[in-house]
Amino acid sequence: MSDWFFYLIAFPIAALFVASAIYGLQWASKNGQLRDLEEGAKVIFDEEEPVGRPTDQILRQPKAGVTAPTER
Amino acid sequence: MASASQLASSLNPSASPELVKRAELSEIDASTKLPALFFFGSAILWLLAGTVFALLAAFKMHNPGFLGDFEWLTFGRVRTAHLNAVIYGWSVNASFGVAFWLMARLSRAELRHSGMLLIAAAFWNVGVTLGIYGILTGDSTSIEWLEFPSYATPLLFFAYALVGAWTVITFRFGRSKHIYVSQWYILAALFWFPWLYSVAQIMLIFSPARGTVQSLVNWWFAHNVLGLWFTPIGLGAVYYFLPKVLGKPIHSYYLSVLGFWSLAIFYNWAGVHHLIGGPVPVWVQTAGITASFMMVIPVIVTAVNHHLTMVGNSSALKYSPTLRFTVFGAVAYTFTSLQGSSMSIRSWSELTHFTHYTIGHSHAGMYAFFTMVMFGSIYYILPRILLKEWPSAKLISLHFWACALGIIFMVLVLSFAGVKQGIDMNSLPIGADGKPGAPAPFLEIVKNTIPWLKLRSYSGILLTIGHLAFAVNFVWMLLKPRPAGATAPTLFRNGPELEVSR
Numbered sequence: 001m002s003d004w005f006f007y008l009i010a011f012p013i014a015a016l017f018v019a020s021a022i023y024g025l026q027w028a029s030k031n032g033q034l035r036d037l038e039e040g041a042k043v044i045f046d047e048e049e050p051v052g053r054p055t056d057q058i059l060r061q062p063k064a065g066v067t068a069p070t071e072r
Numbered sequence: 073m074a075s076a077s078q079l080a081s082s083l084n085p086s087a088s089p090e091l092v093k094r095a096e097l098s099e100i101d102a103s104t105k106l107p108a109l110f111f112f113g114s115a116i117l118w119l120l121a122g123t124v125f126a127l128l129a130a131f132k133m134h135n136p137g138f139l140g141d142f143e144w145l146t147f148g149r150v151r152t153a154h155l156n157a158v159i160y161g162w163s164v165n166a167s168f169g170v171a172f173w174l175m176a177r178l179s180r181a182e183l184r185h186s187g188m189l190l191i192a193a194a195f196w197n198v199g200v201t202l203g204i205y206g207i208l209t210g211d212s213t214s215i216e217w218l219e220f221p222s223y224a225t226p227l228l229f230f231a232y233a234l235v236g237a238w239t240v241i242t243f244r245f246g247r248s249k250h251i252y253v254s255q256w257y258i259l260a261a262l263f264w265f266p267w268l269y270s271v272a273q274i275m276l277i278f279s280p281a282r283g284t285v286q287s288l289v290n291w292w293f294a295h296n297v298l299g300l301w302f303t304p305i306g307l308g309a310v311y312y313f314l315p316k317v318l319g320k321p322i323h324s325y326y327l328s329v330l331g332f333w334s335l336a337i338f339y340n341w342a343g344v345h346h347l348i349g350g351p352v353p354v355w356v357q358t359a360g361i362t363a364s365f366m367m368v369i370p371v372i373v374t375a376v377n378h379h380l381t382m383v384g385n386s387s388a389l390k391y392s393p394t395l396r397f398t399v400f401g402a403v404a405y406t407f408t409s410l411q412g413s414s415m416s417i418r419s420w421s422e423l424t425h426f427t428h429y430t431i432g433h434s435h436a437g438m439y440a441f442f443t444m445v446m447f448g449s450i451y452y453i454l455p456r457i458l459l460k461e462w463p464s465a466k467l468i469s470l471h472f473w474a475c476a477l478g479i480i481f482m483v484l485v486l487s488f489a490g491v492k493q494g495i496d497m498n499s500l501p502i503g504a505d506g507k508p509g510a511p512a513p514f515l516e517i518v519k520n521t522i523p524w525l526k527l528r529s530y531s532g533i534l535l536t537i538g539h540l541a542f543a544v545n546f547v548w549m550l551l552k553p554r555p556a557g558a559t560a561p562t563l564f565r566n567g568p569e570l571e572v573s574r
Contacts, residue, residue, distance in 0.1 A: 005279055010271055017267070021336055033251055034329065040250045041325035044178070044316055048097055054319045056452055057391035059465050 103182035105457040107189035111169035118161025125154035134525040144208040166446040167305045179246030192234035199227030217294040236262045253328040257308035264300040295343030306445045317395045323380035334370040345416035364416035375406040397448030404440035429490025432483045440479045463548045471541040478534030489524030
């Protein structure tokens with residue numbers, strides 16, 4: 001009954017999804033997204049909110065002089 | 073309102089280079105404020121509604137006559153209303169808010185034309201309301217996770233399209249050369265979900281597939297909403313908030329990329345594990361079981377990554393609400409996923425399928441993982457868009473402990489109940505003559521679950537207390553006046569030596 005839907009539409013689009021995944025991975029590789037992964041981890045920090053400064057402490061304020069978590 | 077061509081060019085980064093700049097965090101946060109508030113506010117309202125439906129359903133399981141005279145509140149309808157309210161009402165609204173806020177932040181791009189997102193939020197919530205109303209009045213399609221009647225679903229499609237499009241546009245305006253792992257997760261989730269939902273609607277409702285193929289489509293859909301929508305959004309949030317709160321980058325970014333791609337490859341095959349022992353070909357079941365085990369790879373990779381990022385910094389859990397909820401959620405993710413993999417073993421499935429064990433598992437996933445991560449995300453986002461602190465640290469602590477203890481209790485109770493049910497249903501007691509007799513009568517097994525179901529209701533009351541604390545704090549925060557001259561949240565004041573100067 002809905003076999004036409006499966007063979008003509010769903011199956012081809014599923015194949016397109018697989019192709020898109022392969023494309024996505026290939027694009028990432030070509031675009032340099034998979035190089036310098038350690039630098040990639042740091043993009044969420046900047047001058048305003050640098051590495052080494054915690055950004056959310058409203059329960060029980062830490063005492064003055066408590067240092068930020070050490071970076072490994 | 074800008075003309076059509078102006079509108080089009082403002083949506084295309086290459087047409088308007090002067091609009092593309094690396095925005096300040098405060099500008100980004102401000103641009104997301106109204107839609108984020110609309111989505112989060114609606115999410116919290118649905119959380120409360122879903123909690124009420126949950127309590128009603130839970131009470132009715134051990135007390136079937138409770139409010140038994142109301143047609144709208146019969147168990148079949150109220151349980152379904154609970155499921156849809158917490159999935160499409162609470163969870164998806166929260167997902168939308170977190171997704172576009174994270175995308176704006178990570179792309180370092182302001183959200184453009186955010187008014188359209190307000191329209192999306194309105195359509196989504198009207199759609200969900202209509203759907204829940206339809207369920208309560210008896211129009212449920214009775215297909216799991218797709219119960220909304222078809223007069224509600226077009227509204228959801230339209231709203232989703234707007235949210236998806238706007239998040240992608242924000243990404244395109246991004247000024248960050250590197251695409252952070254959370255952006256991968258969010259874009260992937262936005263990409264996968266429409267296909268899942270459309271195929272399910274077409275093959276189950278508009279042009280239903282033959283016989284048991286429907287069950288395959290149903291569970292492909294429902295499981296993938298978990299694995300390809302909620303899991304990526306939840307993990308995307310953890311991968312951002314965990315390092316951000318600690319001020320420390322993710323331990324191994326390589327592992328996070330590996331985790332993303334292995335999730336993308338393996339997760340979508342696993343849905344068949346809902347049909348183990350069922351009327352579908354054995355090879356399909358085996359494929360699902362295999363994929364469910366392959367999922368151990370991204371799960372362990374993610375767990376190791378989160379753990380090694382946290383190690384040495386657990387004192388931060390005392391100070392940060394976001395960290396508490398997020399770490400709880402991340403640990404729950406690992407537990408639930410490994411539990412899920414174990415549940416796809418045929419002999420285990422034989423024992424616990426169709427018992428309360430499965431419900432314990434589903435709540436471990438959607439609540440202990442996803443909902444707790446969403447709570448953590450909202451605790452981080454809201455002060456930054458409102459430029460105010462959360463009014464009451466005590467309410468936050470109450471929220472955390474009530475929900476953490478409540479969900480642990482619920483999962484334990486339902487797991488014990490389910491295993492006991494499974495053992496009783498499957499075992500043949502040895503009779504007095506030494507020969508195996510008949511299994512215990514079904515009704516007796518059902519009655520044996522009642523004490524466990526009562527305990528589950530108590531856990532539900534704990535969760536309700538947590539949700540009320542959250543809702544009260546949220547409303548209080550909206551209503552309290554912003555301190556004069558505030559340009560940034562005040563909660564960054566760790567100590568004079570760490571003051572952020574603006």
